[in-house]
Amino acid sequence: MSVLLGVDRLSVTYKSGTPALQNVSFAMNAGEIVGIVGESGSGKSTLLRALLGMLSDGGQYAGGDIVFQGKSIFSHSQGDWSHIRGKRMAMVFQDSGAYLNPIRKVGSQYIEAIRTHFNISKKAAHAMAVDMLSQMGLDEPDRMMNMYPGQLSGGMKQRTAIAMAVTMEPELLLADEPTSALDVTTQVEVMKRLTDLRARQGTGMIIVTHNIAVAAHMADHIGVMQHGALVEFGQTSKIITDPRHEYTRRLLDAVPELEGNANGK
Numbered sequence: 001m002s003v004l005l006g007v008d009r010l011s012v013t014y015k016s017g018t019p020a021l022q023n024v025s026f027a028m029n030a031g032e033i034v035g036i037v038g039e040s041g042s043g044k045s046t047l048l049r050a051l052l053g054m055l056s057d058g059g060q061y062a063g064g065d066i067v068f069q070g071k072s073i074f075s076h077s078q079g080d081w082s083h084i085r086g087k088r089m090a091m092v093f094q095d096s097g098a099y100l101n102p103i104r105k106v107g108s109q110y111i112e113a114i115r116t117h118f119n120i121s122k123k124a125a126h127a128m129a130v131d132m133l134s135q136m137g138l139d140e141p142d143r144m145m146n147m148y149p150g151q152l153s154g155g156m157k158q159r160t161a162i163a164m165a166v167t168m169e170p171e172l173l174l175a176d177e178p179t180s181a182l183d184v185t186t187q188v189e190v191m192k193r194l195t196d197l198r199a200r201q202g203t204g205m206i207i208v209t210h211n212i213a214v215a216a217h218m219a220d221h222i223g224v225m226q227h228g229a230l231v232e233f234g235q236t237s238k239i240i241t242d243p244r245h246e247y248t249r250r251l252l253d254a255v256p257e258l259e260g261n262a263n264g265k
Ligand SMILES: Nc1ncnc2c1ncn2[C@@H]1O[C@H](COP(=O)(O)OP(=O)(O)O)[C@@H](O)[C@H]1O
Pocket: 014, 015, 016, 018, 019, 020, 038, 039, 040, 041, 042, 043, 044, 045, 046, 047, 056, 057, 058, 059
């Protein structure tokens, strides 16, 4: 298996002074799913944004390197990088619905996003979008394409955002609590769609969740973050049966039924 992503002693600070990431190192192979867990404020979102080269205002890289498909992301020109971002590496934000433009129909936004990365006709892009919406378990995708974001439920918007990200067939999908805004049934369904996608397309994924049970269920490797540091990283089965870090033990203790779920992983 080839190495997809290597993160080497990555540090990020915000102008406010908080060291948001401190010497974070880990690596993943193509097609793997990594789950990142940790309490609120531990640096999970900062890590994903850093990988995508999209730190929010006031954030800056303070050290380390990010190597994606054999090349440091810092060595790409702006133009190359903007082509990679959204295509080879795509992100689903925590509140993805907020990234849809409320005054444009879903379909026209979706088609435009596809045509930014693929040189195809509007008609072909439309067909691609409809196909992916239905793969995400959305009924009547054709009708949805004609709707405005405000006409969709939260779950539909989130699934649309995931569909848009995965249409580009990224090699790495970054998902920041992709299901936390959804009801439990929809959460399970979306998680299943994501694991299906990995099985079908070999998409590598980093899935941030505050729920270690979700990570244990989906991920090959789990990373545990605390105060900006990756305090533990390893194979899922190892993390849940033999956690090294006291904080990981506490997260696991909070999920009593986990051992049963994780059997066989
Ligand atoms: N734009 C920002 N400006 C200043 N501090 C920030 C910003 N975004 C996040 N932080 C701080 O960085 C730390 C990590 O935040 P974040 O990555 O959002 O954690 P998580 O996603 O795990 O909740 C927190 O202390 C948070 O307050």
